[in-house]
């Protein structure tokens with residue numbers, strides 16, 4: 464296995480690959496509520512993202528070990544996949560929301576304390592390093608008793624890096 468493959472398989476995106484691709488930019492720029500970004504390149508026996516997707520945007524798996532394939536036209540940005548994925552590998556990124564130079568990322572959050580709407584949080588990259596401040600615009604539970612989904616406004620330039628948030632203690 465090459466270094467690049469090792470990095471990619473540990474969740475660090477170094478290239479696009481089935482199971483970890485970006486939406487087409489032209490659709491992404493105009494799709495209100497955002498489009499799903501899934502970072503799940505490894506073949507593992509897991510499929511709740513596909514079975515919980517209400518629109519079929521995550522194409523039903525032929526084999527439970529398949530990596531997710533997306534029909535972006537069908538994605539409505541509901542974030543049910545974000546809440547149900549046990550690997551915290553699903554995100555929704557809305558390029559139509561937020562202020563100038565911003566984007567809104569809907570990301571899974573399982574830590575306490577739970578962020579609150581209007582709160583400023585620390586945005587973390589895949590290595591857990593703080594890379595920016597973000598503003599929570601909503602906290603939702605797309606599926607009851609599941610992971611909460613934090614909608615956070617972030618600098619658009621960092622939308623490919625920010626994958627978690629942390630409440631900043633006052």
Ligand code: SF4
Pocket residue numbers: 498499515516517518519520521537538539540541542543544545555
């Ligand atoms: S955000 Fe909703 S519609 Fe889009 S892939 Fe996830 S579950 Fe399906």
Ligand code: SF4
Pocket residue numbers: 501502503509510511512513530531547548549550551552553
């Ligand atoms: S639920 Fe998450 S970990 Fe499981 S296949 Fe879907 S994206 Fe991958």
